[in-house]
Amino acid sequence: MSVLADANCAICRRKFDSNEKAFTSSGKVYHEQCFICCQCLQPFPDGIFFEHEGRKYCDYDFRILFAPVCGDCGEFISGRVIKALSRNWHPQCFRCEICKTSLADSGFVKSGNRALCRKCNAEEKQRKLNMTICKECNGIIEGSDFITINGQKAHIFHFDCYVCGKPLTSHGFEKDGKTYCLRCYDKMGVPICAACKRPITDVHIVAALGKSWHADHFACAKCEKPFHGRPHYEHNGLAYCETHYNQLFGEICFYCNQAIKSDKMIRAFRKHWCEDHFRCSSCGSQLTLKSKFFELDLRPLCKKCYDRFPSKLRKHLKTRMGKSGN
Incomplete structure (x- = not known):
């Protein structure tokens, strides 16, 4: 007696013919025509597939739907992912903004919206430090304890407040050629x-x-x-x-993962789509809420593509599609 005699296909639930070819995965058995990508409905090239939340995808559709995109080269990332500066990176693409040294294993310093190696960050700080020279004593000014007189910076301790006469010890200000402490300057209604x-x-x-x-x-x-x-x-x-x-506060397109302007948004299958991205998941034809379309794995499918399905498979898919939209 055949091992498959009492088995049912995990997709269509039908029995197997005595000489019928079958596929097995994760302890389940499939007809050859049922063992396909749930996104493009095509057999898996070279038998390679990926599973996500109980569904099987071919390599191409899995990358399109779930693989992160590198913030430098824009290509999909498989394997190790570097997460930094609110983006994803290939290890070889995550480099110092200045010297292009790899930062994947050496650590980095965030400077604004840039990633720098520690050496470049230190050199950049030194360059900025060397540019701030006191016009009174020609010494280096560190931090924010300086005052600007006629466009030039100087240590604040070189000046007294014009109103109270006290030496300026922090946050000195200049107006009309006169220097003031913070308290006296605030009283002027600035x-x-x-x-x-x-x-x-x-x-x-x-x-x-x-x-x-x-x-x-x-x-x-x-x-x-x-x-x-x-x-x-x-x-x-x-x-x-x-x-x-x-x-942060608007709706995100299911296809492009970008914010959608309220007047360019389509709601379908409990998801949101950019108006231009609401397309048939099989042929890519443009759809609107007035189009005749079906639901396939929570994505739209135009009627023309639905009608092309094999009759045996269409009956099963119709059950999975649910109601059509208008």
Whole structure:
């Protein structure tokens, strides 16, 4: 008696003919025509497939749907993934922004939105340090304890407050050729930047969120890039650029994983799609909510592709598809 005599296909639940070819995987048995990728419905090239949440995918569709994309070369990543700066990287692509040395195993220093090796980071700090020279004593100015007089920086301890006469020990300010301590300067009614808590002495002032800001300090709460006149969006007392406001608080397209503008969004199968990305999962033809389409593995399938399925398989797939949309 054949071993398959009492077995049922894990997909269609039908019995096997005595001489019928069968496939086995994870303790289950499949007809040859049922052992296919659940995304493209094609046999697995060279017998290679991947499983995810109980479904089997061919190598191509598995990469498209689930593999991370490298933040440098834009290619899919298989094997080891480096996660840094809110992105994924091939180990060989994750390099110092300046000297291009590999950072995969040596560690890195975050500088702004860049990854630097420790040597380049130290050299960059040294270059910045060497550029800040006191105009009074020609000494190196460290930190923020300096005052700018006629466009040149100087240690604050070289000056006294014009109002109270006390030596400036921290946060000295200059206006109309005179120097002031923070307390006396605040009494003059000068607006204070909500970001750095320092007076705004130039004409580049931004009023937003009920506060005043230096133009370079009024920035997106996510990417920290100044708006400089570009539109900003407010949420819970913080300002965001359009991209990150949509990413954090808008809907994300199931296909491209990008934020969707509200007037370009399609909702289907409990998911959201960009208007241009709502396409047949088999032939790629454009669909709308007015099109005739079916559900296949929680993705849209046009009627033309559905009608091309083998009749034996179509009956089974129809059960899995559920109701069609209009």
